[in-house]
Amino acid sequence: MILMSNNKILRIAATGDSFIATRLSSYANPRFLKLVEIIRSADVRFTNCEVLINDFKGYPAVQSGGTYAGNESYIADELKWMGFNMVSRANNHAMDYREIGLIETSKNLDRVGIVHAGVGMNLGEAREPKYLETPSGRVALISAASSFPMEARAGEARPDIQGRPGLNPLRYTVTIEVPEDAFKNLINIAKVMGLEVKEDSEEIRILGQKFKKSTKYEVKYEINKLDLEGNLKAIRDARRMADYVIFSMHSHERGRTLEESAPFIEEFARKCIDEGVDVFIGHGPHILRGIEIYKGKPIFYSLGNFIFQNDLIRKQPADLYERYGLKWDATPADLYDARERGTPESMVMGFKWFTDKQEYWESILAYITIEDTRLREIKIYPVDLCQSMNRANRGKPILATGEKAKKILTDMEKLSQKYGTKIKIIDEVGYVEL
Numbered sequence: 044m045i046l047m048s049n050n051k052i053l054r055i056a057a058t059g060d061s062f063i064a065t066r067l068s069s070y071a072n073p074r075f076l077k078l079v080e081i082i083r084s085a086d087v088r089f090t091n092c093e094v095l096i097n098d099f100k101g102y103p104a105v106q107s108g109g110t111y112a113g114n115e116s117y118i119a120d121e122l123k124w125m126g127f128n129m130v131s132r133a134n135n136h137a138m139d140y141r142e143i144g145l146i147e148t149s150k151n152l153d154r155v156g157i158v159h160a161g162v163g164m165n166l167g168e169a170r171e172p173k174y175l176e177t178p179s180g181r182v183a184l185i186s187a188a189s190s191f192p193m194e195a196r197a198g199e200a201r202p203d204i205q206g207r208p209g210l211n212p213l214r215y216t217v218t219i220e221v222p223e224d225a226f227k228n229l230i231n232i233a234k235v236m237g238l239e240v241k242e243d244s245e246e247i248r249i250l251g252q253k254f255k256k257s258t259k260y261e262v263k264y265e266i267n268k269l270d271l272e273g274n275l276k277a278i279r280d281a282r283r284m285a286d287y288v289i290f291s292m293h294s295h296e297r298g299r300t301l302e303e304s305a306p307f308i309e310e311f312a313r314k315c316i317d318e319g320v321d322v323f324i325g326h327g328p329h330i331l332r333g334i335e336i337y338k339g340k341p342i343f344y345s346l347g348n349f350i351f352q353n354d355l356i357r358k359q360p361a362d363l364y365e366r367y368g369l370k371w372d373a374t375p376a377d378l379y380d381a382r383e384r385g386t387p388e389s390m391v392m393g394f395k396w397f398t399d400k401q402e403y404w405e406s407i408l409a410y411i412t413i414e415d416t417r418l419r420e421i422k423i424y425p426v427d428l429c430q431s432m433n434r435a436n437r438g439k440p441i442l443a444t445g446e447k448a449k450k451i452l453t454d455m456e457k458l459s460q461k462y463g464t465k466i467k468i469i470d471e472v473g474y475v476e477l
Contacts, residue, residue, distance in 0.1 A: 052419075053179040053287060055411040056085035059326040059346030060134075061122070062093040064114060064355040067439065068124045074427075074441035081408060081424060081442075083126035086177040089184075090349055091293060091326045092130040092159065094118060094356075096151040101143030103360035106192040108135030110353045111360055113144065119151040129175050131186035131291035133161030133210040134327065138195035142208040161186025161291065162197070165206025169197040170273055172281035172288070180286030185277050187270075189213045189308065190295035190327055213274060213292070214267035215307050218246075220257035229254050264296075264307035271311070275318050282319035287413065290320045293327040294345075302458055304332055304344040312342045322411060330402045331455060334409075334475060335462035339418055341475070342462075347406035351397070351428050351438035354379040379434065404430035405451050406440065407473075423466060423473030425451035444471060 067075070082088050094112040095101075096119045103111055122130065130152065138145060145162055152159045163169035172183040188210055196214075198207030221229065233240045233249055240247050246255040274290075281288045292312070296305035304325070312323045316337050323342040325332065332345035357375065364373050367381040382396045397403040406426040412419045425443035429436060443451055448471040455473060456466040465476040 051179045051286070051415055053087065053177065053182070053413045054085040055087040055089065055289070055322060055413070056082045056126075057322070057324050057343065057346060057409040057411065058082075058090045058349035059406060060093045060329065060348050061090040061130075061350040062112065062348070062353045062438070063118055063121060063350045064094070064352040064357070066117065067121055067350070070439055072439070072441055074444070075439060077442045078408060078424070078426065078440055079125050081410065085126075085410065086179050087129055087175060087182050087289070088126045089129045089131075089289065089291075089324065090122070090127050091134060091291065092122070092132055092148075092152075093134055093136055095136065095140055095144045095148045097140055097144040097147035099140070099358050100147050101140030103362065104138055104141055104192065104194065105362070106194065107139045107363070108137075108192065110136075110356055111139045111363060112136040112353070112356065113140055113358060114356065116151050119155045119157065123155040123157060127157060129158045129182070129184055129289075131161050131184065131293065131324075132159050133169070133186040133188040133212075133291070134293040135188065135191045135195070135295070137162050137188070137210045138192065138208075145208055158184060160184045161188070162208075162210050164208045165200040166197040166209075166211070166273075167200060167206070169209060169211040170277050172277055172284065174285060181284070182287045182289060183281035183285035184289050184291060185211075185274065185281060186291040186293075187211045187213045187274055188293040188327075189215060190293060211274070212267075213270045213311065216253065216265050216267070218253045218255050218263045218265070220255045220259065220261040220263065222258060222260065223256055225260075226254065226256040264305060266307050266311060271314075275314060278315060278318040278320055287321045288319055289322045289324060290315045292323065292325045294325060295327050297328065301328065301330060302332060303461075308344070309335075312344070313337050316340045316342070321413065321416070329397060331405065331407060331451075331458060333458035333460070333462055334421075334455070334464050334466075335459070336418075336464055336475070336477060341409075341411060341418060341421055343409055346409060348403060348428060348438075349406055349408070349426065349440055351403070353438075354382070354396075354434055355438070398430070401430060404428040404437070405443075405447075405454070407451065407455060418477060421475035421477070423452060423455060423475065425471065425473070427451075
């Protein structure tokens, strides 16, 4: 007689930012198709949907997340074809085409049956967990962002007035502490600007930034208490309504280096685990950051880019052309050329967008196995986004091999060392030691 195990095994394929702009279903590269095969093999197939799927409907926002991320409706079908069944939407592009762009994207994701979280017609909708039913159990997703244009923040509804469409925020304040001599210089600057300050002030604000007198230079972050408690409550609710809880965090903020998360993100991630999150998935800075195993649960501080085609978006509003010093007859190709050059006329001197740094074009796919409620395995598949190819072809992910695979996995191990995480490399796949 064979006894069947009642153990539930949940497999999660997690990727970072998907800035998709083309029909990838026609891409026949075997190493791309291998990635698709890996994604499709999981119960939960997650990515951050960094684009709008709105057929360019809606009025462009005054301030975008960078590139205005409008797109055709077939992008939803492409994500579905790749296997994705769960996406986060709280990111700095969520309101690039304001509320109509938000609504149209929701319609298209609903049309293809992809669970999505992180935005809504008010704060309650944006913050609420969304649920995916799998053979291994019910999985909740909560999606939040700390990096976004301020007008993208969803607003609370009241009994007497509607809320505001937008994303689920995690706001924070920054205090820059400086030594006494530097603080005196700041007071003098404030006076020149016509600001009213007292000579014996212990702290001042200049252009919205708070400075505080101290004995050393230090940057301190404080999470907004309302956003902190609101997101933790959403986790507690999801914990009672699902078998597993995933939290998605879109954050550009950095620590002392670009490869380090801001301290408040690390603090928040651990609080999320304390409240009942099973997997914390970070993305946003467009590069990889380390992995932490906290109380037996994985925290991915950034999975980097997974699809990066932000210079293939077919249409851009006049505001973006103006920013780069281009006239009305310029085309999207002209715009993306100017942005890559980083020339003086582009008004962003010295910055060649993302094309000149290798780190933006190296990524991973994390494959997480949970048995019952215990973390059993994390595989790290290295991903190459083909930086050296032309604009039409770079940004498409393929499974990295050879020296490229070794470099990506070795880099991940180094990034994770600060958290005490070790990664063993076997046959071009990383295995996180648990």
